[in-house]
Amino acid sequence: MRNATATVSALLLLATSCARTSNDVSPGDTAHGRAKAPDLGEVMVQVGRRFEIAGRAAVANRFDLAAFEAAELGELFEDDVPSAELPKEGPTSHIHGMADAFLKTNVPDLKRAASMKDPAAFRSAFERCAQACNGCHQVSAKGFIQVPTVPGNAVPVLDPMIDPGKAP
Numbered sequence: 001m002r003n004a005t006a007t008v009s010a011l012l013l014l015a016t017s018c019a020r021t022s023n024d025v026s027p028g029d030t031a032h033g034r035a036k037a038p039d040l041g042e043v044m045v046q047v048g049r050r051f052e053i054a055g056r057a058a059v060a061n062r063f064d065l066a067a068f069e070a071a072e073l074g075e076l077f078e079d080d081v082p083s084a085e086l087p088k089e090g091p092t093s094h095i096h097g098m099a100d101a102f103l104k105t106n107v108p109d110l111k112r113a114a115s116m117k118d119p120a121a122f123r124s125a126f127e128r129c130a131q132a133c134n135g136c137h138q139v140s141a142k143g144f145i146q147v148p149t150v151p152g153n154a155v156p157v158l159d160p161m162i163d164p165g166k167a168p
């Protein structure tokens with residue numbers, strides 16, 4: 001019985017000290033107390049999803065949704081891409097400049113086209129965006145991450161390749 005009481009108080013002590021340690025760290029912080037920026041790859045997963053939904057929304061004539069996704073895409077490029085951890089493999093020195101150009105030219109272009117609610121205007125803005133996405137992927141030695149140039153398709157492209165040995 002005395003043993004059991006000792007175990008319980010030891011456990012309580014442990015629980016309290018754990019609680020105290022985790023209280024010292026705010027949400028989003030690492031154990032070292034500094035928030036770690038997300039990897040560019042994680043931000044890109046969100047970029048891909050937003051771009052895919054923008055395209056599918058426009059195909060479905062849901063232009064308000066397309067405009068919303070285009071604006072969210074802009075926020076990712078404005079708030080998250082500049083501070084993201086860059087990939088450890090492949091060239092990276094072009095990334096900030098190209099991302100900034102994408103934010104200043106392609107994002108407003110896509111937003112404008114969505115707000116016009118004009119399918120043809122949207123298709124061409126979407127195509128220009130996808131070319132910019134693919135341009136950066138190619139320079140980053142990530143050309144295998146292909147962004148479709150036509151709205152309504154999955155991002156990235158997952159259609160079967162005819163010749164698996166051939167680069168895109």
Ligand code: HEC
Nearest residue numbers: 041044045047048051087095098099102133136140147156
């Ligand atoms: C300024 C350069 C740049 C631009 C512009 C860019 N990307 Fe990327 N993207 C990258 C890099 C670099 C990676 C690889 C990240 C890594 O190695 O983790 C990547 C990865 C991705 C991935 C794969 C994510 C994963 O880990 O599964 C997707 C999807 C993607 N990008 C979509 C897009 C789309 C859609 C656009 C345009 C709307 C776009 N990207 C524009 C640089 C860019």
